[in-house]
Amino acid sequence: MNSRTGVLILSHQLLSMVAPLQQQLAARGLECYVLSSRPSRALTPPWQDRVSQIEITDGHALTMQDIAACLARLPDEVTLVACISVWDGYRELMAQTNGLLGATDLDVSCVTRLRDKLTMRRWLHGDGLSRVQAQPLTDALWQGITDPSAFFIKPRTGLASFGAFRADKLDQPDQLDTLWRQACADQAYAGVFEGEPEFIIEDLIQGTEYCFEVIVTKGEAQVLAVHEKIDMHQQGFTVLENACVCPPVSVQAEQLAQGKTFVTRCLASLEVTTGLFHIEAKFAERQGWEMVEINPRIGGAYILESTRHHAGVDLLSLWLDSLLSRPLQPVQPSNRRSFFRVFFGQSGRTLARIQPRNGAEVPLLDQRLFVQEGDRLPQIEREIFIGQALWDISALPHHNFSDFAASTAHHFQVEYHP
Ligand SMILES: Nc1ncnc2c1ncn2[C@@H]1O[C@H](COP(=O)(O)OP(=O)(O)O)[C@@H](O)[C@H]1O
Ligand SMILES: [Mg+2]
Incomplete structure (x- = not known):
């Protein structure tokens, strides 16, 4: 009997970076076993011929039962050595599965400590690493607040900036129930928002926001790349993160x-x-550095490609090697600079036209559209990604950067039906 060794990929609705993961696994001589929840819109994954197995569950969100059943059905000759998921909502499932498979991962309690923003904040506050105080948001607490502009509200465990906003946006606390109901009904995010609304309120953090891509092995952290977020703004009850x-x-x-x-x-x-x-x-001169959140996963949008361009490393490759307890590929920083912009669409509207513009001066490394003309965008209070573009700005003089960054806001020409 031939023995086969592979990795289990937990995919959310046939998404979650299966193609680049499959490539990395193939390079290591490992097979790719995909367990996915059922997509909420019709989709044929372009990677389906390149994986050893795809199982799609009935539900729109995976559960531990699904994983246990999948593992039990595997033929005897298959050995899974690790489990990986880039989808926030499956991070605990991934850790639990890695516990079963014996891969090198955080234990579930540590994953929850990070993803639960109230616990994370209180822990750091208790250790003197954050001055920000956070509390569960209740009616009584809300009534006692005199200056809501000094606070920020967000789900206790969230993603994609859904329901994350400065507290003075809120007129009535029951607006949160409406928001929560909408989020629970959003099939694309199935499994993330469930049960009673759970929001926290914490001190507003000032300053410019940065994101850090970090690998930790045997307790040693290495920061691989830092991106600065540009052009952030609040739209409805969502913070839109436009460019990095x-x-x-x-x-x-x-x-x-x-x-x-x-x-x-x-x-x-x-x-x-x-x-x-x-x-x-976030960093501001007066306050120094303050934590916003710690995601125990790879960054979204073009973080992977941008970090590869700048730091010469592939984050997925490092993550897999760490899960597999293999030596990590050394980092070979280049002096290359990158810039990317993410494009959001308007909730509930139908796209009449969408086209990239050609700007020749700064090299475009990649661009992607996730929608087509004629698509009706979902009616929902969260980021609706419609596209993204990544540029190599290594040769762009520093003093031209802000004009260039501003000009890219119209990289995709978007028109809606009236
Ligand atoms: N306490 C805060 N003060 C100011 N802005 C905040 C605060 N917490 C979050 N934000 C802003 O809201 C965005 C979304 O919050 P975050 O905790 O990252 O949630 P998500 O999991 O949805 O990404 C952050 O990127 C940041 O810009
Ligand atoms: Mg965030």
Whole structure:
């Protein structure tokens, strides 16, 4: 009997970066077993011929029962050595499965400590690493607040900036129930928002926001890339994160070094010993560095490609090697700079036309559209990604950066039906 060795990929609705994961696994001589929840819109995965097995469950969100059943059905000659998922909502399932398979991953309690923003904040506050205080949002607490503009509200466990906003946006606390109901009904995010609404309220953090891509092995953290978020703004009850530049442009080298040390200390405080992280933190001269959130997964949009361009490493490859307890590929930083922009659509509207513009001066590394003309965008209070584009800005003079970044806001020409 031939023995076969592979990795289980947990895919959300046939998405979740299966294609690049499959490539990385193939390069390691490993097979790819995909367990996916049922997609909420018709979709034929382009990678289906390249994987050893795809199982699609009836539900729109995977559960531990689905995984147990999938593992039990595997033929005897197959050995799974690890499980991976880039989907936020499956991070605990991934950790639990890795516990069963014996792969190197965080235990479930550590994953929850990071994903539960109330626990994460209180832990860091208790260790003197955050000045921000957070509490569950209740009616009584809300009534006692005199200056809501000093606070920020978000789900206790969330994603995609859904329901994340400065507290003075809220007129009545029951608006949150409506928001929560909408989120629970959103099939694309099945399994993420369930049960009673759980929001937290915490002190507003000032400053510019940065994200840190970090790998931790045997308790040692290494910051691979830092991106600065540009052009963030609030739309409805969502914070839209429009663009990122790497390396950052508004922070001095010394402050950036402090940021890396700060992030490393927060991970150590939270007893993080292994894994790959996408960490969001803010910096303002007066307050120093403050944590926003720690995602125990790879960053979205073009973070993977941008980090590869800038730091010469592939985050998925590092993450897999860490799960498989293999030596990590050394980092070979280049001095290349990158910039990407994400494009959002308007909730509930129908696209009449969408086309990229050609700007020749700055090299475009990649661009993608996730929608087509004629598509009706979902009616929902969250980010609706319609496309993204990534540029190589290595040759762009620093003083031209902000004009260039502003000009890319209209990279895709979008028109809606009236
Ligand atoms: N306490 C806060 N003060 C100011 N802005 C915040 C605060 N918490 C979150 N944000 C903003 O809201 C965005 C979304 O919040 P985050 O915790 O990252 O949730 P998500 O899991 O939805 O990404 C952040 O990127 C940040 O810009
Ligand atoms: Mg976030």
